[in-house]
Amino acid sequence: MKKSKWGILFISPYLIIYVIFTALPIVISLYKSFFVNYWKGLEEVGPTFCGLENYVTLLTDKSIYTYLSNTAIMWILGFAPQIILSITLAAWFSNHRLGLKGIQFFKTVIYFPNLIIAASFASLFFSLFADTGPVNSFLMNVGILREPFHFFSNTWSARGLVAFMNCTMWFGNTTLLLLAGMLGIDPAIREAAEVDGASPWQVFTRITLPLIRPILLYVVITSLIGGIQMFDVPQILTKGTGDPNRSTMTILMYLNKHMFSKNYGVSGALSVILFLVTAVLSLLVFRVSFRTEERR
Amino acid sequence: MKRTIKKILIYVVLAIVSFLCIFWFYELFINATRSNGELASGFSFLPGTALVKNWNSMLHCALPVMSSMKNSLIIALASSFLCSYFSIMTAYGIHAFCFKGKKLFYTIMIGFMMIPRQVTVLGFVSMVDKMHLMDSFLPLILPEIACPIVFYYMIKYMESTLPMSLLEAARIDGASEFYVFNRIVLPLMMPAFAVQMIFKFVESWNNFFIPALILHDDTNKTIPIVISLLRSANFADSDNGLIYMVIAFSILPSVIIYLFLSRKIISGLTSGGMKG
Numbered sequence: 001m002k003k004s005k006w007g008i009l010f011i012s013p014y015l016i017i018y019v020i021f022t023a024l025p026i027v028i029s030l031y032k033s034f035f036v037n038y039w040k041g042l043e044e045v046g047p048t049f050c051g052l053e054n055y056v057t058l059l060t061d062k063s064i065y066t067y068l069s070n071t072a073i074m075w076i077l078g079f080a081p082q083i084i085l086s087i088t089l090a091a092w093f094s095n096h097r098l099g100l101k102g103i104q105f106f107k108t109v110i111y112f113p114n115l116i117i118a119a120s121f122a123s124l125f126f127s128l129f130a131d132t133g134p135v136n137s138f139l140m141n142v143g144i145l146r147e148p149f150h151f152f153s154n155t156w157s158a159r160g161l162v163a164f165m166n167c168t169m170w171f172g173n174t175t176l177l178l179l180a181g182m183l184g185i186d187p188a189i190r191e192a193a194e195v196d197g198a199s200p201w202q203v204f205t206r207i208t209l210p211l212i213r214p215i216l217l218y219v220v221i222t223s224l225i226g227g228i229q230m231f232d233v234p235q236i237l238t239k240g241t242g243d244p245n246r247s248t249m250t251i252l253m254y255l256n257k258h259m260f261s262k263n264y265g266v267s268g269a270l271s272v273i274l275f276l277v278t279a280v281l282s283l284l285v286f287r288v289s290f291r292t293e294e295r296r
Numbered sequence: 297m298k299r300t301i302k303k304i305l306i307y308v309v310l311a312i313v314s315f316l317c318i319f320w321f322y323e324l325f326i327n328a329t330r331s332n333g334e335l336a337s338g339f340s341f342l343p344g345t346a347l348v349k350n351w352n353s354m355l356h357c358a359l360p361v362m363s364s365m366k367n368s369l370i371i372a373l374a375s376s377f378l379c380s381y382f383s384i385m386t387a388y389g390i391h392a393f394c395f396k397g398k399k400l401f402y403t404i405m406i407g408f409m410m411i412p413r414q415v416t417v418l419g420f421v422s423m424v425d426k427m428h429l430m431d432s433f434l435p436l437i438l439p440e441i442a443c444p445i446v447f448y449y450m451i452k453y454m455e456s457t458l459p460m461s462l463l464e465a466a467r468i469d470g471a472s473e474f475y476v477f478n479r480i481v482l483p484l485m486m487p488a489f490a491v492q493m494i495f496k497f498v499e500s501w502n503n504f505f506i507p508a509l510i511l512h513d514d515t516n517k518t519i520p521i522v523i524s525l526l527r528s529a530n531f532a533d534s535d536n537g538l539i540y541m542v543i544a545f546s547i548l549p550s551v552i553i554y555l556f557l558s559r560k561i562i563s564g565l566t567s568g569g570m571k572g
Contacts, residue, residue, distance in 0.1 A: 006473045007393025011401065014386040018405075018442035021435075025419030032418060085313070092306055100306065108558045109314045111565075115550040116321070117502045119520040120543045123527065124324050127539055134323070137338035168317065173565070180566035222410065229414050232504045232520070239527050252414060252505070259417065259509055267418040274415040282410035 026275060033268030038261070046265070054269035063246075063254070064270075070159075070242070071250040074234070075227030077163035082171040083219070089171075090178035091204060107179075110172035118232035121165055126152070126237055129161060152237065155247040162234050162248055170226070174219050181215035182208060217288045225281050228274065231256065321547070327540035335536050350541040360514050361542055364522040367511075368501055369549075371433050371518060375440035376496035380489045382441040387450035388481050392463055409444035414505055421509050431513050436506065446492050453488040491564030494557055498550060519546045 033054050037047035058064055089110070093103050113121070129135050129151040136148040151157045185208065193203050209216070231252040234242065240256070242249025251274070258267040327335060330344030354361055390402060413420065424435045458481065466476045482489070504520040511517050517525075523546055526539055554561065 004393060004395035007389045007395040007398065010389025010393070010473075010477070011386045014382050014442045014447070015401070017382075017438060021420070021439035022413070022416065022442060025416040025423055028419030028423055029416055030419075032422065089310075089313070092310075098303065098306070100303070104559075106310055106314060107562055109317050111558075111562055112321075112554060113317050115498050115554055115561075116547050117504075117520050117523065117550070119502070119504050119523040120546045121320075123523050123539070124320060124543050126527065127327075127536065127543075128320065128323070132336075134327075134335075134338040137336075141338065172317070176562065176565050225410055225412070229412055229505075231414070232502075235504075236524050236527060255417065256505070256509075259421065264418065264422065271415055271418045275411065278411050278415050279408070282408060285410050286407050 029268045029271040029275070031268075032264050033272050035265050035268075037265045038263040050265070054265045055273075058266060058269050058273070064251070066246065067242075067249050067251045067254045070247060071227065071230055071252075074159050074162050074166070074230065074248065074250070075224070077159060078166035078170075079220075079223055079227070082167040082174060082223075085167075085171050086174040086178055086219075087209075089175045090182050091208065093175075093179050094182035107172075107176065110175060112172070113169045114173050116169070118165075118169065119236050121169065122233040122236035125161060125165060153244050155244055158237070158244060158248050162230075162237065165233050166230070170223065174223070177215060177219055178212060181212040185211050214288055218285060221281055221285050221288070225278055225285075228252070228278060228281075321551075324540060324544050324547075328537070328544040330537055330540075332535065332537055335540075346537050350537040353535060353538045354541045354545065357538060357542075359522050359525055359542070360517060361519075361522060361545065363515055364517045364519045365545070367433070367516060368519040371436050371507075372497045372500040374433070375437045375500045376493045378437065379440040379443050379446055379496045380493045383443060383446040383450045383492065384454075384482065384485050384489060385477065386447050387454050388477055391451060391454045391458070392460065405444045405447060409448055413439070417506065417509065420506070424510060429510075431511055431516050433516075435510055436500075436503075440496065440500070443496070446496065449492060450485070450488055453485065458484055491560060494553065494561055495564070498553070501550065522546075 032047075034049060034051060035047035036045065036050045036053065038045050089106075092098060092100060093107070127133055131148045131150055135151075136145065139145040139149070140147070149157070151161060189211075190203055190207060193207055198206070229252055230250045234248045234250055235253055235256070238248055240253060242253055251270075255267060255270050255274070258270065322341075323339060326340060326343055328350055329347040330340070331346035331349065334340070334344040334346070390398060420435075424430060427435075429435045463476060463480065466480050467473075471479075502520065503518070504524065507518050508521050508524070511521065523543065526542060
């Protein structure tokens with residue numbers, strides 16, 4: 001009896017803070033999403049109960065779909081090269097027969113961009129890729145370009161840069177996770193396949209990949225959750241405008257806009273929608289991780 | 297022969313990838329030492345002559361660079377320390393004791409561990425406003441006490457390294473529960489404490505979205521907010537050396553931490569089960 005009291009005491013600071021700062025805000029967001037409440041200049045409108053009107057407003061307006069697809073496009077543009085690169089590097093690093101030297105060094109180098117403030121990275125890229133920046137002058141000096149290319153006025157170069165930065169920041173992290181998974185595979189399985197005459201490619205696609213499937217899934221889903229949060233890089237790169245022509249405006253930048261213009265009802269509804277989406281994805285992570293734990 | 301060619305090819309790819317990871321930041325530090333005239337000539341691999349000048353213009357520019365550095369440091373240190381300490385305490389409560397609702401607590405924490413604070417932002421900000429904690433560091437520090445990902449890491453670490461027999465022995469000796477926690481459990485958990493503190497520090501240092509909604513006064517801003525202001529300030533168009541200097545200065549702490557602790561960070565990333 002006494003023992004159980006201590007257990008509750010030890011978890012109580014965590015529990016109290018969790019309830020106040022995580023659970024309560026979810027409830028408040030939900031509550032506020034049912035009210036019309038915004039500021040018109042210095043005048044507060046509402047709060048008046050409106051049922052699901054905020055959700056209807058959000059979901060019947062085309063913007064939310066534009067911003068969702070922007071987010072998805074930039075996520076895929078960054079994630080596709082990221083996962084291919086990460087799987088390749090992890091396969092090389094885990095293959096002892098290749099006898100690669102300096103693996104620790106490469107691991108250290110590729111993880112480095114993950115520690116950099118995303119805001120600073122974006123700011124740096126804005127300077128480097130500016131119309132009069134060093135990238136443009138380099139491209140003109142070697143004769144690839146005649147006049148400066150406006151990287152931030154072209155939809156695909158702007159999106160491409162955002163994707164490139166996300167890929168650079170995250171592929172090292174993904175590589176290390178996949179590498180840990182590949183190193184955890186019992187070498188006997190691989191050797192048995194080789195004795196049976198399997199080619200290296202067959203070993204890789206039929207044995208390695210299926211065995212790291214849980215980690216692969218984990219990486220995909222966590223990256224997807226991260227993708228929904230995409231904010232810092234495009235926000236700073238475009239001063240929050242999502243230019244050119246709102247093609248780099250992400251869903252979180254949209255939420256941020258409503259937050260700053262103090263449109264509480266709509267921000268609440270958008271928060272709730274994002275919460276539901278991430279909750280579903282989180283439960284998927286939960287199932288994937290839980291299954292691997294059982295298997296072990 | 298075929299093997300040597302393959303190996304050379306792999307090293308070439310690795311070299312290119314490494315180059316793309318380092319080049320931008322190398323150029324950042326080089327550019328921070330160059331004058332505007334030197335910057336106009338494009339990339340350079342050698343430092344320029346304006347390091348002192350750029351440093352001085354950073355100290356005297358309109359942006360609160362130094363105070364934001366101090367604010368970021370306070371918030372990152374406090375939140376990373378509290379996060380590690382209370383995560384271990386919570387993990388210990390779950391690991392070493394039995395009580396009603398323990399399983400429910402654990403399941404909820406793990407199930408919701410991936411949900412980021414960003415998606416509850418409206419409720420969070422309006423609650424902070426009601427509590428009169430706008431422009432205070434507390435709403436950026438206190439919530440970190442309850443971080444499910446770190447808690448999960450700690451409990452996995454505890455399961456693999458903390459023998460219950462040791463704790464039982466200490467308890468039978470008549471030590472109080474807090475004594476056992478602070479003097480026996482905590483020292484044994486030090487490696488995990490350090491790793492998570494580093495990760496949390498960097499995470500907090502990089503945080504932009506929520507702090508930008510909470511901290512409005514210039515003297516309270518953190519470094520990523522100041523970086524975002526670089527883009528909108530008027531002087532920014534004229535002095536590129538200053539811009540590079542501020543950006544370089546903002547990432548300097550992360551670079552220093554990494555130079556000394558990269559091994560710990562890399563091994564910490566993949567120990568203790570799966571962690572994103």
